[in-house]
Amino acid sequence: MLMIQGLHYAHPNKDVLFAGINLTVNKHQKIALVGNNGTGKSTLLKLLGGELQPTSGSVKAEPKPYYVPQILGQFNDVTVAQALQIDAKLTALAQILAGNVTDDNMSTLDDDWEIEQRCAEAFALWGLGDIDLNTPMASLSGGQKTKVFLAGIHIHQPEAVLLDEPSNHLDVAGRELLYKYISSTRHTLVVVSHDRALLNMLDTVCQLSHRGITTYGGNYEFYAEQKLIEAGALEDDIRSKEKALRKAKEVARESAERQQKLDARGKKKQEKAGMPKIMMNTMRNKAENSSSKLAGVHAEKTGSIAGKLSTLRKEQPAVDKMKMDLDNSSLHKGKILVDAEGINFRYHDAELWHQPLNFQIRSGERVAIRGQNGSGKTTLIKLILGQIVPTSGTLNSVIANAIYIDQDYSLIDDTLTVYQQAQKFNLGALQEHDIRIRLDRFLFGTDDLDKPCRSLSGGEKMRLILCSLAIQSQAPDVIILDEPTNNLDLQNIGILTSAINEYRGTLLVISHDTYFLDQINITIEITLQ
Template identity: 30%
Template sequence: MAAISLSRISWVTPDGHGVLTGLDLNFGQERTGLVGRNGIGKTTVLKLITGELKPMTGSVRVTGTLGQLKQVVKPGERETVADLFGVTGALALLRRAEAGTASVEELADADWTLAERITAALARVGLDAGPDTRLAELSGGQRTRASLAAAVFAAPDFLLLDEPTNNLDRSGHDAVVALLAGWRAGAIVVSHDRELLNQMDSIIELTSLGATRYGGNWTHFRERKATELEAAQQDVAHAERQAAEVRRKAQLAAERKDRRDTAGSRKAAQGGMPRILLGARKSNAEASRGAGAKLADRQRAEAQAALASARSRIEILQDLSVALTPTGLPANRTVLRLDGVTAGHDPDHPIIRDFSFTMEGPERVAIVGPNGSGKTTLLMLIAGGIAPIRGTMSVAVDFAMLDQRVGILDPAASILDNFKRINPGATDNACRAALARFLFRADAALQQVGTLSGGQMLRAGLACTLGGSRPPALLILDEPTNHLDIESVEAMEAGLRSYDGAILLVSHDETFMTNIGIERRLSLGPRGGGSA
């Protein structure tokens, strides 16, 4: 039977940073979601399974075949879908056979259904393409779909997927969800996509404490985590009571001992007790005091250890909660207005055509549409990155834009220095307090932005943008949840729920849009036309 086993795995980065320590994991013929914070080792686990990485200690055993999603970032000019599927030679043989130039020996190896099966695999992920389609002609989302089709083409025993729904429009996303919903072999899926994780049979969470398996899908996992958080909070309360009780008893014992020693000293001072007996009593008192002190120290250490253990579970289980300064944006205030706008990088081939749109007050609006419909172009237009070719546009309030690269931050500066630049006049204490609310405490605030993970960088962008004394009245977000772990997404949701300004958002993450309270959707068509 197909199975994957990781036994006592340890792995460190080339610079000596420990990622995995003594990890034991087993995967059978079920769909498993692998979740955890950025940097905890999820992608590392996949690379250890495929052999791309070798463990420092421990062993990896794979029984069965693997299919892996390969992210094609910059394909070669002549690279085709057939290259992605690894069947270029087999298709060339079929063409020689059709032309009558194949040898008898070659004809015996010909797979006459190959092209048809490739097309069917592509259709399964909602991609209208063929084996000869050049990858450079496909969008990033379409290439992701093609890569997924290639991964499932040979019907592997295990499908390994690392963030498969990133960069996909809604139809592509739904195709991936449908594929996983109907997948009956093994699958290991690293994802922050909660809709996709709801198709899983089990969830494995990686934390600093190790790996924990939960039966059921993402919704069931969250319910179990909520129960565990409640239990952990009760354990903390119990441990705090126990620690306080240990301190109280130790204090009482010390006071009783002092009273006895004082009484004994007074009696000895009155005379009538042999010197040898006085010495023995003094020695016994000192020995008793030492034994009592050791017992009290041990009890205090045990109580503190129990309290620290309970609190460590709280740190892992508790969600981020953020309180922000109000923007005071009134409900009837016009935030932005576009009238008959046509825009794009090429005036002869505009992406946005005759587009009109108005936002008022603290509205929360999502711009949706297929890849290539002009969503990001529209955001760039509103943010001032490009000018309209025709029509008029005005933004009537102060705003900030956070794209996937968080361009508002200087990568060469620290988080703290970025905060001070974006919020001039803020005191050092105010800066520190604001960053701490977004989990950048103490030395974490001094990290150079360029060294941060994607999730940390976006959280830093939110902290610097929204954590000041005067947050902008309009926040523009372009696919903010791409490449983030779920903890970072939920931290962002917590921050945006506390924000009382207007939000204009491009996203394909339905759960995220629901959780931040999107009120209106603006749908862009294939040619940049729109409707609310």
């Protein structure tokens, strides 16, 4: 069992990340931990895994869970065995087999005589048979590094496993192996992921937010349905509060007008009756105090309703606030944009693809480019954009206006601020307040406008690109997305999905995320081998 009670964690600079967190994970339970970027999901995993210590509260995790981290660059200076923390055991085993049977070596090995066999089995299972335990981690790809840590599950044989974005760098084959493990294992699991196919394999979803942890007793599909119901109820509540606010303002206005008429009528009567001036002043002061008190009552009521309405609007899902509002592509639907006949590309005296490629891409189509890591997906995009030419075959492309959103978000100039970046796309001479309105719609408030782009997260950069396209107004004829969901949380994936589904031009997508491809209505697939 994993148990968190009254957990409070503050960063070294004293900024509080979360407080009062409670969570219980029972033996063999499989839990998805979801939440927006910045809520502390990865930190919570590290606290469960003993990588960090809480500021206050308690974390009970015995025996210690096995932790698969999301960020792997910190292991570049060590070997595979060192990253898996089995180097000391392997050295002790080698010493013992060489005849150096000391108490220290025997204690380090701890009767784990099958560790080498388990390593071989685990590496074979995850397709790492050609990687040695002494291989430097720096020489491995992102997908291989992830597989090394996934192989560590079989090597260490833990009771509980913590997985932080485990499918991020995996190709289709790697994801299938991961899904097979997730669905068949008896391990207790806590998984942070934006991979919705994976999330559907877990029996409980726990949402981490500023309010704490909310538990939904079902998989991701069930969670998404519940969030839709909540969003609908929230929308009804917002409309009800808006109606109440309008009514309260109307009542306040009518009451003020009625009081003004009464005061004016009373003043005329007093003047007509020849009432002494001192008495008239006294009665006027009483009338003004009465009017002021009445206005205060109405102001308090409207202020209360307005405050509640503001709170409700802050709870509104971000995806509901955003609209791309792009014009349609100027190309007529069905126009042939790319015509490839027998194309291939040669790297180091070898053809990239086993079979030459033949395909057409027409205006308005939604095309997925799929294949394992290293199959040449990015190379094909460069060929389509005319950045390189095929070494065999012919490729004709008439794409003139394309936006390429790569994994590094190269459309974003890191030397600019958020506002300056948006202004770069202001081709229609929008006024400053119009740009601010559009930035706010994409969750960039006043405090974010002077923030340097280099400090933005992947999700924030994606939102800024989408916002910039909305500011540009004229839609590109083609949008190309290269692994667009890799660095995004569920909220930002929802934003991207909604924006892409508004777009009416041609779409090319490189992605291993089959759930995302289904959501954006892919019509054609080009599979590379």
